[in-house]
């Protein structure tokens with residue numbers, strides 16, 4: 001049967017960049033085709049962390065009624081009170097923030113938190129006005145791009161590019177271009193940024209906070225890779241929050257993506273709104289991630305694990321991948337790697353690449369290497385802007401086994417060299 005689709009249906013039922021990415025990831029992880037999967041945001045299986053999850057599951061099973069409670073009970077839509085209390089104590093102690101459990105709302109992964117927040121704040125209003133989310137540093141997370149249930153609602157500012165050394169660069173917020181008008185309803189950044197691994201400096205965050213406060217709109221910071229957990233941040237920055245901001249966290253990148261657990265830290269009002277959306281859309285959240293993590297948060301052990309296990313594991317992997325890049329890319333073609341300040345990716349810019357990165361993606365896929373073409377991360381650009389940079393970058397995840405990453409980098413070098421050579 002062929003049904004006619006609503007605007008919601010058209011936006012959400014007919015595929016998306018993030019959908020293709022997750023399909024590729026699922027196929028590759030299911031052992032699909034011997035793929036070298038450097039595409040998705042799959043965290044690594046860090047042996048120490050896998051051991052922690054196993055131990056926690058054993059404890060839950062051993063505890064009288066522990067398993068039955070976890071599997072057999074619906075949770076409150078805002079999340080378990082014990083989990084949220086543990087979070088409040090941790091954030092109070094660690095950062096001195098004035099929070100109670102009511103400043104936390106659990107969601108079905110960070111992705112769902114964004115779907116709720118963006119659609120509640122932006123889109124068409126009852127009086128006909130149309131409001132938008134401002135992304136102050138483009139490229140930005142592909143997973144936001146298709147979340148509007150109505151008309152598209154992003155307005156993005158292209159990042160300023162600062163080249164560093166022979167083969168490095170860093171994005172900076174272009175504050176000269178950032179002047180949110182009345183139609184902007186929130187400012188949103190991921191920090192560390194997916195895809196580039198950029199971490200906005202404390203100075204940039206303060207300026208964004210100031211602009212948001214002045215306009216009376218929230219600053220949303222997507223902390224999926226940030227502090228205090230999983231803390232995949234390789235530069236020194238201070239986490240900030242107040243009631244005018246909305247911070248999101250996730251249990252995915254510390255190693256529990258399968259539990260689908262996201263956390264919103266916001267004013268009590270915003271948390272109640274998120275909880276309302278959870279009950280309407282899905283009744284309740286999953287209990288498993290909250291139950292595995294609760295004692296680790298209550299004892300502060302999650303901070304030690306993030307700082308001493310997770311962060312060094314990824315920092316080492318990032319350095320190793322960068323070494324392979326200089327080894328295999330050499331001086332064969334122009335390339336710049338974004339400064340790796342956090343998250344799970346390297347973001348590589350092939351300046352002047354004669355083919356689009358969508359084409360490069362296809363050629364690499366034929367050679368069993370999956371990356372993400374950069375085009376997907378440049379959404380919300382003002383009409384009429386043709387920015388060549390959008391077709392010259394790729395995102396490469398470095399979390400997979402070393403042999404796979406090295407082989408993939410060697411193949412990327414061959415394909416990029418070929419593309420430049422044909423042009424010459």
Ligand SMILES: Cc1ncc(COP(=O)(O)O)c(C=O)c1O
Pocket residue numbers: 041108109110111112141143190193194222224249250251252257261262
């Ligand atoms: C920047 C960013 N935000 C949010 C998410 C959503 O993660 P999850 O829904 O697994 O919490 C991701 C996942 O890759 C991400 O990279």
